[in-house]
Amino acid sequence: MLDIADELNRWAEEGRDFAVATVVAVGGSAPRGLGAALAVDSDGTAIGSVSGGCVEGAVYDLCVQALQDGRTLRERFGYSDEDAFAVGLTCGGVIEVLVTPIRAHAPVVTAWLSAAARGEAVALARVARGPVELLGGALLVRADGSHEGSLPGHPRLDRTAVAEARAMLDAGRTGGVEISEDGSRCPGGVTLIVESSVPPPRLIVFGAVDFASALVRVGKFLGHHVTVCDARPVFATRARFPEADDIVVDWPHRYLRRTDTDHRTVLCVLTHDAKFDVPLLEEALRLPVAFVGAMGSRRTHEDRDRRLREAGLTDRELARLHSPIGLDLGARTPEETALAIAAEIVAARRGGTGVPLTGSRTPIHHDADERPPVGATEAA
Template sequence: MLNIADTLHRWCREARPFALATVVDVRGSAPLPVGTSVAVDAEGTAVGSVSGGCVEGAVYELCRQVLADEGAPQRAWFGYSDEDAFAVGLTCGGELDVLVQRVDPPARPHLAVALAEVVRGRPAAVAQVVDGPAGLVGSTLSVVGDGAATYGTLSGGAVDGRVADEARALLRAGRTARVMVGGNGDGCPEPLTVLVHVHASRPRLLIFGAVDFAAALSRAGHFLGYHVTVCDARPVFATAARFPHADDVVVDWPHRYLEQTRVDARTAVCVLTHDAKFDIPLLRLALGLPVGYVGAMGSRRTHDERRRLLCEAGVTDDRLARLRSPIGLDLGARTPEETAVSITAEIIAHTHQGTGLPLSDLAGPIHRTLPPAESTVSERETVAMDIVSM
C-alpha cells in the first residue's frame, strides 16, 4: 500500500472510504512485488497497480464491489492457467494472490499516522493480517520512526507485541515481507499470516576516494535510490562541486569517518582509493562491520598485495571472504560510467542473491523471495570490540 502513500494519506485526511487491493502473495514471474496496491474510492477514482496493467480491470471491479457492499475482505487469485485470469491478460506466467478490503479512515487513525511518515520520507511499517480468523483479516498495526512508537491493534496482547517486533526487524532490513505469528501459545490460538509493508530510510552507498570513478558511481547510486556519501582525506578533491549527485561529501580519513557513521545490513562500501595507507585501515574496519557489501577497486596485483597487508593486520579468512575485489562484474567496462554500472550491478546481484548471468541462460523464476536480514547495535558493538583488541 505504501506505493500509493501520497493519495491514501490525502484520502485518510479527508476521511474518505476506499477499497484497497493488495498483492499478498506471488508465485513465478509476477510483474509487481508483494505489498503493491491499488485503491479505489466511492467516486470510482483509482490509483496504483497490482500487475502492471494486465489484471487491473478485474481488480478494479472487485474493489468497487467490496466498497459498495461494506462487507468482509475478499480474495482473488490470478494465475496463468486460469481461464478468467488469461482472459484479463495475465500472460506473464506468474500468479497473484490479491486481498481486497474496505478501509474507513476514521476507524483506523493509526494508518494515517504511518502514511504521513511515509509522505515525509521517514521510516514506517504497516502490518496487515492477510490470513487468519475472519474477524482479523485486513486489520492493521503501524510502527513508525525507529520502531519505538506503535499504533493500532490486531488481536491485542502478546501477538501485537510479536508483530511489532517483526515490523521493527523488517524496518531495519528495509524489506516488505510476510511473517507468521500465533498458533503456538503466544496469545493467539490460531496462526496469523501478516504482511508487513515497509518504507525504510534510503540505503547508504559509501564511496571512499574522490576520483573520476567515484563521480560516475555517485551518479549511478543516486539513480538507484541510495543515500550517497563520498569521503576522502584530501580537501582539494573532496568538494561538492566535483560530486553534485552525492548527498554528502566528507573530508576525513576514510576509516575514521566509517568508525563514526551509521551503517546497517543495506549499506554498500566501495573503496576506490588505490592507496594502502587509506585502504588497509578502512577495509580492516569495514570487513568487520554488519554492512551488506564491501568492494575495493584495483588490479589483480593490487588485490593480492591488499590481501597480504590485511592478513598482516590481523583480518581473518572469513572476513577476507567478504571482500569483493577487484570490484564489479565482468562487463568489459572501460570508462568511469561503464565501471559504475559494473559495480552497481554487482551490488544488486549480491543484495538479491543473483548470479550475474544472462537471464536467457537460466531457467526458473526470474524474481527471488529472500528472508529478512537483520543487523543490530549489539553486532556493531561486538565488532568494535574485536577491532580495538586487534
C-alpha cells in the same frame, strides 16, 4: 504500499478517499513482490502497480468496488490454461491482493503513511487472511514497541502481532507472518502482511574520482542514501557531486570509524590508492555491513591483498571483499562501470548469480536467503 507511500500520504493530507490493493502473497514467477500496491482515489486516478500490467484492470475495478461499498476483500490472480488472454498472470505466477478502502482504517494507515514519508522506522501490520471480521484490521508499530490501532478478536492477538511486526521492522523486512486466532505463534488461523518502512540503506562512496559521480547517480536510482567521502577538498565538492546526499572531506578510514553503518550499508572504495584504501578496508572488512567492494586492476588487488594480510586480516575477512569490484559487463565508461558495480551489489543482496537468464535454470525472482544449495537446480 511503500513504493507509493509519498503520493498516498499526499492524498491523505488532501482528504481524499482512496482504496489500495496490496500484494499479500506470491507464488511462482510473479512480476511484483510482497507489498507492491496499486491505489485508486474517488476520482478514478490510479497510481502504482501490482503486476506490471497483467491484471491491473481487474485490480483497478476491485479498488473502485471497495471505495463504493467500504468493504475489504481479498482476490487471487493466476495463469489461465484455458485462455491466456483472460485476467491472469501469463508469466505463470500467482499473486493474492488485499483491497482495502483506506477510510475504513484511516487513523492507522494514514499515520503510517505520514511516518513513512518522514523516513521514520515504522511498520504497518494488517490481517491479510483470516476470518472475515478480522480482514483488513491494521496496527501501526514503532521500533520501541509502541503501537496504534487494534485487531478485533482475542486479546493476545494484538500483543503477538506487535511483537512479530516489531521483529520484522528491526530487520527492515516486509513479508507475511502466520499466527493463530488466539494470538499464539502457532500457524493456522491468521496471516499478517507486515510492511516495514525504514530509512533508506546507505551507500558510501570513498574516493571522489570520475567514476564516483556515475555511481552516485545509480545509487540514488536504487534508493540509497549516498555519501561521498574523500580526504581531498578540491575533489569532494557539491559542484562535482550534486546528486549526493552528503559530501564529507575526511580521511576515509577515520570517517568510517565515526559514522553509522548497519547490515544494509554498502561501501564502495574507488580510491585504488594504498594510502587511502588499505587502512579503510582494515576497518570496513571488520564491520557487519552488506557489501564491501574496491576498485582496481588485478595487480592492484594482489598488492592490496598482500598489504591487508600484513595488517592482520584473516582469510574469512578478506573473503568478504569484492575486488576488483563489479560484474564483468565489458564496461568502459564511468556510467557502464557504475552499472557493473550496481549489478554486483544487487546480485550480492538478492542472491543472484550474475549469469544471463537466457539458457539458465536459475530462479528469476529470489533473495539471498533463498539461494539453492550448490549443485541444485530450480526452474525459473
